Amino acid sequence: MQDTGIDQKTDSKEEFVTISKYELDRLRTRVRKMAMDKSYLQLIFRLMHQMSTAPGIENTIDNLLRNILDVIGGSNIMIYYFIGKNIFYADVYGKKISLDRIDDEYINKVLKTREPMEFEQDYTRTELMTESFSKAYTWIFPLVAGRDFIGVFKMESLNISVRDLYKELPSFFNYAALIIKNEIMEHTKLKKAYDQIRMTNKELTREIARRKLIQEALNQSNLELEKRVAERTLELNNANTRLKNELAERIKAKTEIQKLKNYLANIIDSMPSILVGMDKEERITQWNREAEAATGITADKAIGRPVTQILSDFSPWIKNLSAKISKRHPAVMEKVLLEKSGERHFHDLMIYPLVTNGVEGAVIKIEDVTERTRIQELMIQTEKMMSLGGLAAGMAHEINNPLGIITQAAQNIERRVSPQLPVNQRAARELGLDLECVHKYFEKRQIFIFITSIREAVTRAAKIVSNMLQFSRSSPDTMQYEFLSDRINKSLELASNDYDLKKKYDFRTIKIVKDFFPDMPKVLVLAVEIEQVILNLLKNAAQAMIYNPPEKIPEIIIRLYQHDRYAVMEIEDNGPGMPEEVRVRVFEPFFTTKKPGIGTGLGLSVSYMIVTNNHKGLMEVRSSLGKGTCFTVRLPV
Numbered sequence: 001m002q003d004t005g006i007d008q009k010t011d012s013k014e015e016f017v018t019i020s021k022y023e024l025d026r027l028r029t030r031v032r033k034m035a036m037d038k039s040y041l042q043l044i045f046r047l048m049h050q051m052s053t054a055p056g057i058e059n060t061i062d063n064l065l066r067n068i069l070d071v072i073g074g075s076n077i078m079i080y081y082f083i084g085k086n087i088f089y090a091d092v093y094g095k096k097i098s099l100d101r102i103d104d105e106y107i108n109k110v111l112k113t114r115e116p117m118e119f120e121q122d123y124t125r126t127e128l129m130t131e132s133f134s135k136a137y138t139w140i141f142p143l144v145a146g147r148d149f150i151g152v153f154k155m156e157s158l159n160i161s162v163r164d165l166y167k168e169l170p171s172f173f174n175y176a177a178l179i180i181k182n183e184i185m186e187h188t189k190l191k192k193a194y195d196q197i198r199m200t201n202k203e204l205t206r207e208i209a210r211r212k213l214i215q216e217a218l219n220q221s222n223l224e225l226e227k228r229v230a231e232r233t234l235e236l237n238n239a240n241t242r243l244k245n246e247l248a249e250r251i252k253a254k255t256e257i258q259k260l261k262n263y264l265a266n267i268i269d270s271m272p273s274i275l276v277g278m279d280k281e282e283r284i285t286q287w288n289r290e291a292e293a294a295t296g297i298t299a300d301k302a303i304g305r306p307v308t309q310i311l312s313d314f315s316p317w318i319k320n321l322s323a324k325i326s327k328r329h330p331a332v333m334e335k336v337l338l339e340k341s342g343e344r345h346f347h348d349l350m351i352y353p354l355v356t357n358g359v360e361g362a363v364i365k366i367e368d369v370t371e372r373t374r375i376q377e378l379m380i381q382t383e384k385m386m387s388l389g390g391l392a393a394g395m396a397h398e399i400n401n402p403l404g405i406i407t408q409a410a411q412n413i414e415r416r417v418s419p420q421l422p423v424n425q426r427a428a429r430e431l432g433l434d435l436e437c438v439h440k441y442f443e444k445r446q447i448f449i450f451i452t453s454i455r456e457a458v459t460r461a462a463k464i465v466s467n468m469l470q471f472s473r474s475s476p477d478t479m480q481y482e483f484l485s486d487r488i489n490k491s492l493e494l495a496s497n498d499y500d501l502k503k504k505y506d507f508r509t510i511k512i513v514k515d516f517f518p519d520m521p522k523v524l525v526l527a528v529e530i531e532q533v534i535l536n537l538l539k540n541a542a543q544a545m546i547y548n549p550p551e552k553i554p555e556i557i558i559r560l561y562q563h564d565r566y567a568v569m570e571i572e573d574n575g576p577g578m579p580e581e582v583r584v585r586v587f588e589p590f591f592t593t594k595k596p597g598i599g600t601g602l603g604l605s606v607s608y609m610i611v612t613n614n615h616k617g618l619m620e621v622r623s624s625l626g627k628g629t630c631f632t633v634r635l636p637v
Helices: 021-051 057-071 105-113 160-270 289-295 312-322 370-416 422-431 435-444 447-472 484-496 527-547 603-614
Strands: 006-010 015-019 076-083 086-091 096-099 117-122 135-145 148-159 274-279 284-287 331-340 343-355 359-368 480-482 511-516 523-525 555-563 566-573 618-624 628-636
Touching (some): 057 076, 057 086, 057 148, 057 160, 076 160, 105 117, 105 135, 135 160, 148 160, 312 331, 312 343, 312 359, 343 370, 370 447, 422 435, 480 527, 484 511, 484 527, 484 555, 484 566, 523 628, 527 555, 527 566, 527 603, 527 628, 603 618
Parallel strands (some): 511 555
Antiparallel strands (some): 006 015, 076 086, 076 148, 086 096, 135 148, 274 359, 480 523, 618 628
């Protein structure tokens, strides 16, 4: 009987099989190899499946490079491929060029042999950024589809852990070559079709030119015929023709003048600024549509009247500037402040003299620069906030150092009086002290409790510093799935440190009620932006409730639940509420009910933009006077 390494023992009741350690190791090795082969085959199948998802030769090449990088790795992946007699190069970094020749000696070797190539590299010749690898591999595979040589694929700085995959890849690259060949054939077909269309267009152009020549010949014949007819009737109609020509010239001149007037009037009326013409007596001669819209006075009622009477709001500045244009130079006054319906508006006022043989009049231009002025102020404020953010981050880093020293000192105090450490016992014996009594003294006098309080206070301070640092950092530009409850809790931590003596509110005195629905799904959000929205709503609520009577405890209720395909977040306060005319405008940029210097009017408008534009969600508000306000944010799940 052949020796298999397995002893068999059989009796009437049971059968036992004994396997030798060698045979067991051999079976385990075989099972691991089969599992590895299966894993490699799955990778190959995945690569083949993703190859067919990007139509077009360039998309196919980009898809192949990205998939090889994602699945296999390497630091430099490139492909050389041929379309007709042209050589093209592309790599995983997005570089795409056409070449006259290939200088890579390994690529040229594979071009000659049409066989894959593998060689080893030292760490210093790779571009890996960690010294955990001492060796790396470079693989080069020919791309062959049947008898056609499509190109060469090269992968550099491969991890030695994927070396066994090398023998599995030729079948994939044969499949990739077939896909690229099909795309090249489609590309060639399209080029041929384009060339055929171009030839057809040339033929059509020649035909059109030929017909145009025929038409010009016919036109010339007609002109000659008309000329002979005109010559025969010239003597009889000469006087009549001159009269008609003179009349036509006059009509044409009149029409041109009217068109020019209409054109200039359209230019003036299309200006987004108030344009007013006045004569030397300062009476209105021109009044554009923007002037009508701003004053409610039509041109027929304004022309002929004194400009200071019609534009009474600007009368002092117009008089001041009019006195300066006698020198035939324009006069300008910027950011003239006017208050309308309780709102501040800024205007730039300019007067341009009209000069003939003297100063005969002037043009007044009034431009509303309110929004521009607000944006300039906002930019200045933003620069200040950016500077403060950087300063806060620097201070937070500096605070971390003494916090670490305090924590370490508290830990050392506890360790130095511990009877469990032999070194403490030796030092106590040398000084003649009973360490157990010292330890009991510390307990009796609650010194350990004081040390614990120090450590807890340091932990709270470190957490505040960490929150400041995280909020002052620039946010990433990629969205991730997050639990809204985590973002709410993080925002509450930030808000809990907000105390403003000037605005007369302390967030820590507000009662926070959380009503979160369990098992809420994650939502695709940009975490820092959503925290900004939540923090804006919390601060608005806190600032609104400073007007509550003393007996009314400020309270914020935060609800979180799912409705249809939205995750819904509600932030409700018990403040004084807002009237309807304020509620409908709260999301408008620069709209604020706060005093100058307290609010910019951008917090809610920016929050609305983040929710609706950046996250494709919904944001709304409802309010009742004397009861409070509730903001609702809906984000798609």
